[in-house]
Amino acid sequence: MRSRAVCAVMSDDELGRLSKLTQNQTYAPGEALFFEGDEAGACFIVQDGALKLYKLLPDGRRQITGFLFKGDFLGLSPKEEYGFTAEVLEEAHACVLPAERMDELIADYPKLSNRLLNLASMELASAQEQMLLLGRKTAQERIASFLLWLSQRAADRGEESNPVRVPMSRSDMGDYLGLTVETVSRSITKLKTTGVITLKEGNRIEINDPELMTAIAAGDGC
Amino acid sequence: MRSRAVCAVMSDDELGRLSKLTQNQTYAPGEALFFEGDEAGACFIVQDGALKLYKLLPDGRRQITGFLFKGDFLGLSPKEEYGFTAEVLEEAHACVLPAERMDELIADYPKLSNRLLNLASMELASAQEQMLLLGRKTAQERIASFLLWLSQRAADRGEESNPVRVPMSRSDMGDYLGLTVETVSRSITKLKTTGVITLKEGNRIEINDPELMTAIAAGDGC
DNA sequence: CGGAAGATTGAAATTACTCAAAAGGTGTGG
DNA sequence: CCACACCTTTTGAGTAATTTCAATCTTCCG
Numbered sequence: 340m341r342s343r344a345v346c347a348v349m350s351d352d353e354l355g356r357l358s359k360l361t362q363n364q365t366y367a368p369g370e371a372l373f374f375e376g377d378e379a380g381a382c383f384i385v386q387d388g389a390l391k392l393y394k395l396l397p398d399g400r401r402q403i404t405g406f407l408f409k410g411d412f413l414g415l416s417p418k419e420e421y422g423f424t425a426e427v428l429e430e431a432h433a434c435v436l437p438a439e440r441m442d443e444l445i446a447d448y449p450k451l452s453n454r455l456l457n458l459a460s461m462e463l464a465s466a467q468e469q470m471l472l473l474g475r476k477t478a479q480e481r482i483a484s485f486l487l488w489l490s491q492r493a494a495d496r497g498e499e500s501n502p503v504r505v506p507m508s509r510s511d512m513g514d515y516l517g518l519t520v521e522t523v524s525r526s527i528t529k530l531k532t533t534g535v536i537t538l539k540e541g542n543r544i545e546i547n548d549p550e551l552m553t554a555i556a557a558g559d560g561c
Numbered sequence: 562m563r564s565r566a567v568c569a570v571m572s573d574d575e576l577g578r579l580s581k582l583t584q585n586q587t588y589a590p591g592e593a594l595f596f597e598g599d600e601a602g603a604c605f606i607v608q609d610g611a612l613k614l615y616k617l618l619p620d621g622r623r624q625i626t627g628f629l630f631k632g633d634f635l636g637l638s639p640k641e642e643y644g645f646t647a648e649v650l651e652e653a654h655a656c657v658l659p660a661e662r663m664d665e666l667i668a669d670y671p672k673l674s675n676r677l678l679n680l681a682s683m684e685l686a687s688a689q690e691q692m693l694l695l696g697r698k699t700a701q702e703r704i705a706s707f708l709l710w711l712s713q714r715a716a717d718r719g720e721e722s723n724p725v726r727v728p729m730s731r732s733d734m735g736d737y738l739g740l741t742v743e744t745v746s747r748s749i750t751k752l753k754t755t756g757v758i759t760l761k762e763g764n765r766i767e768i769n770d771p772e773l774m775t776a777i778a779a780g781d782g783c
Numbered sequence: 784c785g786g787a788a789g790a791t792t793g794a795a796a797t798t799a800c801t802c803a804a805a806a807g808g809t810g811t812g813g
Numbered sequence: 814c815c816a817c818a819c820c821t822t823t824t825g826a827g828t829a830a831t832t833t834c835a836a837t838c839t840t841c842c843g
Contacts, residue, residue, distance in 0.1 A: 394693045396780045402693040417683040422690075449671040452678055459681035461639040466688035468644075471616045471624040473695035474739030478799070509822065517696030522799055524823055558618045700831070731790060741832055746791055784843100791838070798831080806823070813816080 361434040372425040372433065373414075379421050381437050382414030388431025389506050392423045393514065403515040404466075406507065409496055412458055429506050473517045476558065481516040482526040483556040486536065486544060502537075502545035530555075583656040594647040594655065595636075601643050603659050604636030610653025611728050614645045615736065625737040626688075628729065631718055634680055651728050695739045698780065703738040704748040705778040708758065708766060724759075724767035752777075 363386070366372060372383060375394060390407040404423055407413060413425060414436075436444070445452050472481055486503065494500035507515075513523045530536045535552055537545040546552050554560045585608070588594060594605060597616060612629040626645055629635060635647060636658075658666070667674050694703055708725065716722035729737075735745045752758045757774055759767040768774050776782045 394689060396693070396697060398780050400697040400780065402696040404689040404692050415678075415682045417679060417686050422686045445675065449674065452671065452674040453667065456637075456674055456678045456681060457639060459678060459685060460637045463681060463685055463688060464639050464644045466685060466692065467614075467616060467626040470626050470688065470691055470695060471618070473692060474624040474736070475618060475622040514696075519800060528823070558620050558622065744831060750791075789840075796833070801828070808821075
């Protein structure tokens with residue numbers, strides 16, 4: 340139950356109290372924790388599994404705004420409604436913090452507020468990084484950036500980072516990177532052909548030359 | 562000195578104390594408050610004027626991640642270094658909060674931390690909106706979305722919202738919307754030709770049909 | 784008024800998209 | 814265990830939106 344990411348600042352005592360306020364839930368792949376537009380009634384701490392967050396345009400175009408893993412926090416909303424849908428990618432467990440409880444909790448534990456501010460600040464920085472990717476990088480650069488990010492996040496969670504497991508479909512990657520499925524596939528094929536990466540068993544990808552990969556991701560590649 | 566956006570939660574007493582911890586600065590157009598990679602030494606509250614925030618790729622490609630106006634807050638960084646450059650668009654006044662003072666302040670006024678969390682949460686939501694724009698909208702839709710946003714922000718500050726003043730260059734708009742200057746210009750010309758907007762004196766743009774404009778922005782336009 | 788920067792317009796090139804089909808994987812049921 | 818259906822991924826060919834390169838026009842200051 341203890342989350343490195345959110346609860347690192349809390350004492351065991353505080354954690355004990357926290358656990359009384361929350362309930363654990365299990366979510367199956369394809370299931371939604373909540374939908375864009377739903378009343379923002381709770382926050383969540385991801386215990387394990389993987390989620391995708393996305394927004395839709397009226398005609399169905401989709402933008403995935405983030406992938407979440409073990410330890411990640413979600414659900415804070417500046418409005419009364421959630422601004423995105425949270426859907427399960429791989430079976431997930433999450434603890435649910437009803438909004439009213441969040442308020443009590445924050446009132447009682449000022450440190451928690453600081454911690455959440457810190458997390459929000461990190462998310463904001465990566466959102467800006469993603470804007471740079473979406474606004475100014477080529478397809479090739481986007482794919483390279485994404486695979487490196489995935490690898491880094493796996494490392495942060497203490498999981499194998501190279502080869503890195505890629506739990507999302509090409510379609511999800513496309514909707515995250517502002518590309519079509521076909522372009523994602525072609526870009527990956529090109530990286531494979533040039534020997535920068537190798538596709539492995541079990542949806543894993545080996546980054547053969549991390550330095551070159553980093554250079555490609557930054558547009559310094561060729 | 563009193564900022565609606567950041568300081569709304571503080572009492573006059575607290576504001577008095579705050580003013581002792583800060584200093585006011587004036588910045589000229591083109592000047593930078595700080596550069597990407599600089600040590601993150603201070604936070605800022607924009608008193609008036611306009612700023613742009615941007616990130617660069619090694620080869621000079623630029624992504625503007627935000628425009629800031631009166632009342633906006635900036636400078637929180639999850640790392641030791643700023644993640645972007647903050648440059649002045651129109652002469653600005655800002656009050657500067659050295660990082661050490663920020664820590665004291667947050668320790669003394671827990672409400673401030675909550676307020677900052679709330680602001681960060683709003684920024685995060687608009688960052689996600691921007692990802693949708695950059696990843697999935699056409700040039701036309703991006704321009705329409707941007708002009709509506711600009712108009713809304715002006716309204717929030719109590720300024721004239723229609724016609725709306727556009728204080729940034731076509732080049733800045735392009736780097737914010739992930740487009741080239743030429744595409745920005747052509748898209749605006751098209752909106753002008755179809756009668757949805759009218760270009761006015763003093764870099765102002767009139768939105769003749771806000772409903773249609775909103776439809777265009779959402780991709781429901783035609 | 785003159786010069787420089789910014790904005791617009793035109794034509795050609797390119798990247799990524801669309802449409803289409805084949806190949807590869809996975810799970811179910813015979 | 815194989816056959817089939819379904820879904821994802823890959824590959825191919827043609828198209829379209831946006832970029833690039835180039836030139837002209839406008840605006841803004843000194």
